[in-house]
Amino acid sequence: MLWQNTVYNITLIEIIITTVIILVLLNSFKFLKNRFQKILSSLVIFGCLFWMTGNLFELGLINPQAKIFMSYIKYLSSEVVIISWFIFFLYFIGYKKWLSKRNIILISIIPFAMTLSIFTNEYHHLFFKNIESVTYGSFLVLSIEGGPLFWLDLAFSILLITAAAGLITRILIKAYHIYKWQISVFLVINMVILAAALMDKFTINIFPYLDKTPFVFVIGMAVLILTLSKSKISEIVPTAREFVLDSMEDGILVLDNNNKLLDLNLFMKKMMNPYSKNYLGKPLKEFLPDLSSAIENPDNGKELELLHKKKSKFFDVKISNLLNSRELKIGKVIVLRDITLRKNNEDKIKYLSFHDYLTNLYNRAFFEEELNRLDVKRRLPMSIVLVDINGLRIINDSFGKEAGDKVLIKLAKILKECFRSEDILARLGGDTFGAILPSTSMKATLKIVKRIKEACKKSRSKISFSISMGFSTKKNASQNINEIIKEADSNMNKHKLLERKSFHGSIVSSLKRALLERDYETEEHVTRMKKYSLKLGKELKLSENQLDELKLLATLHDIGKISIPDNIIFKPGKLNDLEWKIVKKHPEIGHRIAKTTPELTTIANGILTHHEWWDGKGYPKGLKEGEISIISRIVSIVDAYDAMTSDRPYRKALSKKDAIKELSRCSGTQFDPSLVEAFFSLLKKNKI
Numbered sequence: 249m250l251w252q253n254t255v256y257n258i259t260l261i262e263i264i265i266t267t268v269i270i271l272v273l274l275n276s277f278k279f280l281k282n283r284f285q286k287i288l289s290s291l292v293i294f295g296c297l298f299w300m301t302g303n304l305f306e307l308g309l310i311n312p313q314a315k316i317f318m319s320y321i322k323y324l325s326s327e328v329v330i331i332s333w334f335i336f337f338l339y340f341i342g343y344k345k346w347l348s349k350r351n352i353i354l355i356s357i358i359p360f361a362m363t364l365s366i367f368t369n370e371y372h373h374l375f376f377k378n379i380e381s382v383t384y385g386s387f388l389v390l391s392i393e394g395g396p397l398f399w400l401d402l403a404f405s406i407l408l409i410t411a412a413a414g415l416i417t418r419i420l421i422k423a424y425h426i427y428k429w430q431i432s433v434f435l436v437i438n439m440v441i442l443a444a445a446l447m448d449k450f451t452i453n454i455f456p457y458l459d460k461t462p463f464v465f466v467i468g469m470a471v472l473i474l475t476l477s478k479s480k481i482s483e484i485v486p487t488a489r490e491f492v493l494d495s496m497e498d499g500i501l502v503l504d505n506n507n508k509l510l511d512l513n514l515f516m517k518k519m520m521n522p523y524s525k526n527y528l529g530k531p532l533k534e535f536l537p538d539l540s541s542a543i544e545n546p547d548n549g550k551e552l553e554l555l556h557k558k559k560s561k562f563f564d565v566k567i568s569n570l571l572n573s574r575e576l577k578i579g580k581v582i583v584l585r586d587i588t589l590r591k592n593n594e595d596k597i598k599y600l601s602f603h604d605y606l607t608n609l610y611n612r613a614f615f616e617e618e619l620n621r622l623d624v625k626r627r628l629p630m631s632i633v634l635v636d637i638n639g640l641r642i643i644n645d646s647f648g649k650e651a652g653d654k655v656l657i658k659l660a661k662i663l664k665e666c667f668r669s670e671d672i673l674a675r676l677g678g679d680t681f682g683a684i685l686p687s688t689s690m691k692a693t694l695k696i697v698k699r700i701k702e703a704c705k706k707s708r709s710k711i712s713f714s715i716s717m718g719f720s721t722k723k724n725a726s727q728n729i730n731e732i733i734k735e736a737d738s739n740m741n742k743h744k745l746l747e748r749k750s751f752h753g754s755i756v757s758s759l760k761r762a763l764l765e766r767d768y769e770t771e772e773h774v775t776r777m778k779k780y781s782l783k784l785g786k787e788l789k790l791s792e793n794q795l796d797e798l799k800l801l802a803t804l805h806d807i808g809k810i811s812i813p814d815n816i817i818f819k820p821g822k823l824n825d826l827e828w829k830i831v832k833k834h835p836e837i838g839h840r841i842a843k844t845t846p847e848l849t850t851i852a853n854g855i856l857t858h859h860e861w862w863d864g865k866g867y868p869k870g871l872k873e874g875e876i877s878i879i880s881r882i883v884s885i886v887d888a889y890d891a892m893t894s895d896r897p898y899r900k901a902l903s904k905k906d907a908i909k910e911l912s913r914c915s916g917t918q919f920d921p922s923l924v925e926a927f928f929s930l931l932k933k934n935k936i
Contacts, residue, residue, distance in 0.1 A: 251308050252387045256458045260304040267297050267466045274473055288336040292469050295329035296462035298322075303459045306390060312381045315390050319379070320366050322459065327359035329465055330405045337412040337438075355408075362401040375401070389457045405445060413438040437468040499563065499584035502570075505577065507532045507540060516584070519554065519561075539582070543567055552584065562591040604675040606653060607660035615674035615682055622672070622686050625725045631685040631693040632729075632736045633719040635663065635700070638744060639844075640679035646759055646841045647711055648811060655713050662707060666700045690721040716744035759807055759841070773890060777802040780886040780936050781879075787926050790878070798879045801854040805883050808838030808855070832867050835859050854880045858887075861918045873920075881920045885911065885927055888919070904931075 271293045275286075302322030309315050334355070338347055365375045377395040381388050394402075416435045444464040493500060493513040502511040509527050512520070520527060520535070533540035539552055542565050552563045563584040570579040602614035610618075622630060637643075637659060644652040656679070663681055667673050672684040685693055697717055704715055718740025722732045781802040785795050809817060812834060816827045823831065835856050842852035857871055857880040864872030892907040902910070908928065915924040930936045 250310055252310050254307045254387045255385075256307055256455070257304065259458070260300055260307070263463050264297060264300050264304065267293060267300065267463070270466060270470050271297075274470065284339060285336065288332050288339065289469055289473055291332040292329055292336065293466055295325045295332060296466045297325075299325035299329060299459065299462040303462070307387070307457060310388060312390075315381065315388075316379055319390055319392070323366050324363050326405070326461070327363055327401075329462065330408055331356055331359055333441075333465065333469075334408040334412055337416065358401070358404050362397060362404075365397050369395075384457060406442065409438060409442045409445065413442065433471065437472060440464055441468055497586060499582075499586075501532075501539075501582040501584070503532060503543075503580045503582065505579055507543065507580070510579065539565065539584075543580070543582070551587070561586060561588045563587060607657055607675050609660050609664070609681070610672060610674035612674060612676045615672060615676060615684070618672045619684055619729060622684055623722075623729045627686040628725065629687070629689050629721050629723045630729075630732075631688045631690065631719055631721040632732050633683040633685065633693060633697065633717065634676075634733075634736045634740045635659070635681040635683075636716045636740055636744060637679040638714045638716055642841070642844045643711060643713065645844050646807075646810065651711055655709070655711060658707065658709060659704070659713070659715065662703045663700060666696060666703055668696075688721070690719075693719050693721060716740050718743055759804065759810070759845075773894060774803055776890050777883070777886055780890065781882055783930055783935055784882050784886065784923070784927055785879075787930060788878075788882075788923070794879060797850050797854065798882060800848070801851045801858070801879050801883050802886065804838070804842075804848065804851065805855055805858045805880075805887070806834060806838065807841055807848075808834030808836065811837045832859070836868050851879070853877055854883070858883050860884075862920050863917045866918070876920075881923055885919050885923055888914075889927070 271290070274289070274293075299322055302318045302325060306315050306318040306322060309318065335347060335352065362375065365372070369375045374395045375397040376392055377398075378391075378393040380391050382391045383389075413435060416438060441461065441464050444461040447460060496513060496515060499516040499519060500513040501509060501516060504510055508529055508531055510529075512527075527535050531540075532543070536554075538554070542550070542552055550565045552565050554561050554563065564587050566583040566585070568581045568583070569577050570581055572578050602610055602617075604611045637655060640652055640655065643655055656675075659681070660675065663673055663683070667683055667685075670686065671688075672686075674682050676682045685696070688696075697719060700715075700717065704713075718736045718738065720732045720735035720739065722729060778799050781798050782795060785798045790798065809831075812831060816823065816830055819827070835858065839852050839856035842848035842855050848855075854877050856868070857876050860866035860869065860871040860876045860880065862873060862876075862881075864870050889907055889911060892902045892910060893904060895901045908931065911919065911924055911927070915921045927936075
């Protein structure tokens with residue numbers, strides 16, 4: 249006979265079945281969402297199942313060797329249960345950082361050694377001093393006498409359970425009121441398990457030879473899981489702390505009374521990476537000396553500059569003392585609030601309040617402030633230099649504001665290179681610059697002015713520009729500085745009058761050059777335009793003044809095109825309605841440019857009307873017949889003819905015969921019929 253029926257067989261089978269049901273239910277309804285907690289709780293319950301199964305077979309089997317083997321299985325299961333239970337509680341109370349692989353291996357060394365000693369006990373008898381079968385009532389049981397390792401294992405198990413109870417008690421004291429009942433439940437469970445373990449180990453005569461501890465573990469784990477799933481304390485308490493501290497955009501350091509680093513949040517770890525782990529336990533002054541100084545000398549200021557990834561970051565430092573329950577200081581909490589953005593914005597605002605945003609020179613406010621500061625006797629003689637760009641408005645109207653800004657930036661660069669580092673150079677507004685030259689005579693100032701003029705002449709730019717300059721020197725303290733500025737301004741205006749003609753000539757040259765760059769038309773087209781227009785003008789017996797205007801209009805009638813975008817001007821295909829609308833604005837743009845340039849005012853009207861039609865269907869004003877100036881009517885015919893007989897990106901040139909045919913077709917609608925006849929006459933005479 250291999251099996252004996254004991255008084256505990258049915259009870260153990262019922263307990264095992266109940267445990268299986270509890271395990272299935274707990275996993276089916278997903279009471280625990282944390283994967284690590286699930287694994288640990290399952291290990292505890294599975295360990296208890298093997299423990300109880302071992303107890304069942306130990307009691308039921310008759311063969312002594314089989315009984316001893318099942319006893320070994322029972323003790324092995326108990327080691328797994330105790331370790332899993334302890335780790336579960338450490339995780340629950342927020343000691344996750346302590347649960348590294350190394351530490352788990354360390355606390356598992358003794359149970360592993362005990363397991364080896366159990367299965368090798370027959371060679372040394374250190375775990376079980378003596379094992380024998382004895383009769384209890386009507387059935388056989390094992391009588392076990394523990395050896396030294398048995399009592400060491402018992403002490404270790406009691407230590408782990410007691411440690412878990414102690415840590416929970418510590419948490420209970422500090423816990424929020426709403427969580428105290430849950431923690432109290434965990435403490436009671438642990439104490440009951442401890443009591444059950446002691447009863448089993450010391451074979452106290454309540455259900456002798458029946459291991460009560462595994463079932464208490466199962467019930468305890470079930471209650472624990474149900475409580476956790478209801479309150480979520482195991483997730484809320486540690487997770488909330490980490491989330492709040494690590495999601496903060498402030499740095500947090502915890503120091504002891506000796507200013508040694510105890511802890512820091514994620515923000516500070518990133519700031520101090522990769523050495524943050526090595527700093528723990530070390531004095532703050534070894535790795536953050538500036539912060540250490542701020543703590544030791546709080547009156548020195550509360551702002552701190554730290555270098556992070558080779559960039560400076562600024563922090564507002566707040567220091568709070570940590571007090572225990574007896575109001576004794578046990579350390580400090582340092583909060584570093586990042587104020588880098590605020591500091592940078594303050595610096596930008598401060599910079600912009602005294603600087604010109606376009607040229608990065610000082611502005612008028614700074615100029616006037618420095619003028620008051622430097623207007624003292626020891627700075628004499630002091631010179632004031634004023635510089636003005638001639639015709640900046642013409643440049644803006646002709647080439648666009650962006651081109652005008654480039655001229656301002658170019659001149660600012662030249663002036664900065666020519667003036668000395670001790671001089672105060674500023675953009676006073678619009679097209680005017682000013683400089684204060686302390687301790688500078690008139691002779692020395694004249695040299696600087698000449699240097700600036702030479703630099704402007706040598707500068708290479710698509711848009712030609714010229715400047716007018718004026719300066720004056722304060723030689724003695726009795727002179728009023730405002731009178732010196734007025735004199736410098738007067739000298740600059742005189743210089744501007746002298747430079748006026750030269751400047752406008754350079755602007756016209758720039759306009760001609762820009763037009764050639766911004767249109768399909770070549771220099772040969774412009775030459776032919778002037779040639780054909782003059783021949784037709786002479787054929788019509790126009791006056792010399794009209795011929796001069798005609799020559800200039802033939803060259804610059806499309807000057808407004810310099811403001812049309814490149815993608816439209818150089819589009820190889822047909823223009824859409826919107827693009828045509830933009831192109832048709834060029835006569836008005838050209839008219840505005842000509843009006844601001846004295847040399848072009850005489851042809852301003854011709855530029856405006858050179859796309860008007862004889863029948864009034866042209867643009868921009870819809871003028872007709874004699875309302876259109878004669879030079880505009882001539883240029884429109886000549887321009888159309890030359891365009892038709894020249895290659896374009898979107899078509900080949902027409903023959904002379906086809907061009908005449910087209911002009912004849914448009915005579916009386918687009919073109920003045922009398923001028924078309926005169927033009928045909930020149931063609932027949934081969935004068936064109």
